[in-house]
């Protein structure tokens with residue numbers, strides 16, 4: 001039975017929460033496989049707005065089992081805060097399952113994320129400051145602390161001691177910070193043990209067993225294709241694999257079980273943080289996209305950088321993720337424009353490139369080559385089929401499909417749950 005992967009096609013904030021929510025009652029498990037509370041999903045249900053950072057958006061759908069996979073880094077303070085807040089709003093949070101192998105984001109990871117960014121100055125990444133990069137660095141460096149360590153106090157103490165040996169030197173000698181005591185770090189973690197224990201499982205086994213039993217599993221990527229540490233605009237990326245391949249390692253599901261890869265792409269482009277962005281607008285048009293599209297970060301509140309749709313990026317996302325279906329979001333934000341520029345290729349030092357160039361240097365020099373598509377003035381929010389759309393909007397969807405190389409299976413025409421056109425069923 002199907003395992004479905006859902007990823008962002010651009011630099012994040014494409015509206016994955018909405019896409020997940022669309023699939024909601026037809027899937028049994030929703031798994032977050034990478035990232036941590038650097039993510040921000042906004043889901044609007046019956047006028048209620050939910051901003052999720054760490055929890056998979058499946059937490060909002062009754063009957064769905066939300067899973068935090070081994071590839072995620074978990075800040076326990078944030079986890080319990082988010083659970084408490086949702087519970088207070090009447091959401092049943094008891095079904096959450098957390099991988100025993102997921103790594104934890106510790107207080108020193110957060111501290112080091114922020115001080116390191118400050119030290120980088122103009123070379124900064126523009127991280128969310130949530131300790132994500134340092135936590136993944138510890139994982140790769142084999143000094144990470146995992147969820148399961150919280151259930152073995154003596155192992156936990158040994159590991160924290162080992163980690164703090166070096167961290168304290170860094171904090172004190174390089175960054176002029178206070179050293180942390182092993183006791184304080186250990187005690188903070190142990191305080192969560194009792195609440196955490198009933199949620200923790202071998203999630204790889206849970207999910208493969210579920211697939212064997214004919215259940216549907218949705219693997220939800222945090223961040224997006226161009227923020228992937230291997231396939232994104234390195235070093236201006238997050239520290240995990242946000243592309244479809246990351247779903248296998250981050251959830252413990254073999255590649256042969258995955259049937260479908262859905263990419264969520266905005267009808268235009270945004271990015272937060274630093275790094276190259278060929279179609280970025282620095283004028284009133286960019287300001288308009290930001291205001292009409294509500295392009296301010298869910299996690300950090302930062303205004304997002306805005307630009308036109310970029311077809312080479314869409315094609316790249318299709319290729320690197322093996323995309324089978326596209327969910328095109330926020331088409332309504334483009335309403336009212338006379339003409340809509342779409343980047344069809346790049347000019348890089350006088351050479352026309354239809355695909356992303358091989359090197360970072362070339363990408364930094366990419367100038368967008370635009371094609372103008374006709375705009376529309378009609379309100380789209382009531383459209384529930386492609387036929388309900390004005391001609392120009394329908395043509396825009398067709399152009400995205402043609403340029404991306406995958407079929408558009410759903411189109412978002414407003415923020416609400418119902419404001420969506422479903423062209424092909426996603427499950």
Ligand code: IMP
Nearest residue numbers: 012038039040126127128237238272273
């Ligand atoms: P980090 O993930 O906090 O290390 O930040 C690395 C880069 O990824 C920065 O440019 C962030 O702005 C960006 N980033 C991380 N998470 C998200 C997200 O959920 N949406 C969009 N950008 C993100």
Ligand code: MG
Nearest residue numbers: 013039040041
């Ligand atoms: Mg977001």
